[in-house]
Amino acid sequence: MENTPNVSRNDTSPRKRKRDRSRSESITPPPQLPIHQLNNARALVRQALAVAPPRAPSPIQTPDEPADTSDLNPELARIAEEVRRRAVATKNTPEQGGGPELVIIKVRWQPHPLNTAGTKDVWNFKMKRHDTFRYLFEELADMAAVLVDHLVVSHDGKRLFASGTPHGLRIWAEGELEACDQTTWDYVRAQRHQQAPMAAQSSNNSPSPERESDAESEAESTGGDKIKLVLRSAATEDNINLTVRPTTTCGAIVKAFLKAAGLSDRYPVSPRTAQAMPQLMVDGDKMADDMEIGEADLDDGDLVEVVGL
Structure with missing residues (x-):
């Protein structure tokens, strides 16, 4: 019986310590403000800081979507429709982009x-x-x-x-x-490089077409203008350049061409072979041998075909 107070003291000691322990106070959130008060507060802050209100995003319209013209007056609606029609009509097709695919x-x-x-x-x-x-x-x-x-x-x-x-x-x-x-x-390529100097030398050594007949000599004495012609044929790989006068006959030009191309031996000048001689062709028309080249109305550097080779 004498130990009873001690037992009671030991049982109550832990409970006393728990009651003496401090507890943190709970935090209650403030009441939520109405939305109009928040907007007023934001406006006052922007005004005080001189901050411009955010701009509303621009509406996005894809190019393929047709514009709504229901809210426009008839005149503006007609103009808008015409612009849209032209934009659709001017879209590039594969052919307009350079040809078929x-x-x-x-x-x-x-x-x-x-x-x-x-x-x-x-x-x-x-x-x-x-x-x-x-x-x-x-x-x-x-x-x-x-x-x-x-x-x-x-x-x-x-x-x-x-x-x-x-x-x-x-x-x-x-x-x-x-x-x-x-x-x-x-x-x-090597053959072409070797033939180019030989052709140039042959062209320089060959007599000019205006000296082939009396008509060309007369034209030279009268001081006629000269034109440069580029002659080509199926029998020659490279073109041959000849300088002639407007009064030079087409037959004389053909003879000079054959001599410059080294083909004179194949076409000897004789009455029997006169019909077999090559001829000049300008714009698809064959030129007679006695016709003056000036009648063809050619410019300096024009290309002339030699056919019949």
Whole structure:
């Protein structure tokens, strides 16, 4: 019985400590302000800080969506409709962008001039206008049985590369290319470089056409103007330039051309072969031998065909 107070003291001690422990006070959020008061407060802050209110985003209208003209007066609505119609009508089509999407490329194979057994094959390829020639080069090399690195493709005498496109060559619907191997390309170019000085020397040494007859001598004495003509034919690879007077006859020009091209021996001047002589052709019309070249109304540097070779 004497130990009872001690037991009671021990039981109440922990409870007393728990009651003496301090507790944090709970925080109650303030009442929410009405929306109009918040807007008024924001306006006062912007006014005090001189901040402009945010701009409302502009409406976005896609180009393909037709404009709503219901709120416009009839005159403005008519103008808006006309503008929209013209915008639709002026959209570029594939043809207006340079031609049709697909083009036909004709490639002519040129064998080596010394290879008598070589054949001049022709292959047709269909490709897209803006695609490169890389696939065409690979297919062409397989058909010609040559390596792609030894393949040479040209257009109008200029070499092409696999990175080119038909659109870059200004090809509309069909185009023509030439192809050969590297050895043939080098050989042909070397022959052309050797023939150019010889042709120029032959042209300088040959008598001018105006000295071929009495009519040209008379024109020279009267001081007529001279014009430069570019003559070409199927029998010559390169063009031949001749300087003549307007009174020079077409027959004299043909004789000078044959002499400059080294073909005089094939067409001797005799009454029996007069009908077989070549003739000049201007704009599809054959010129008589006794006709003066001035009657053709040619300008300096015009191209004239020599037919009948």
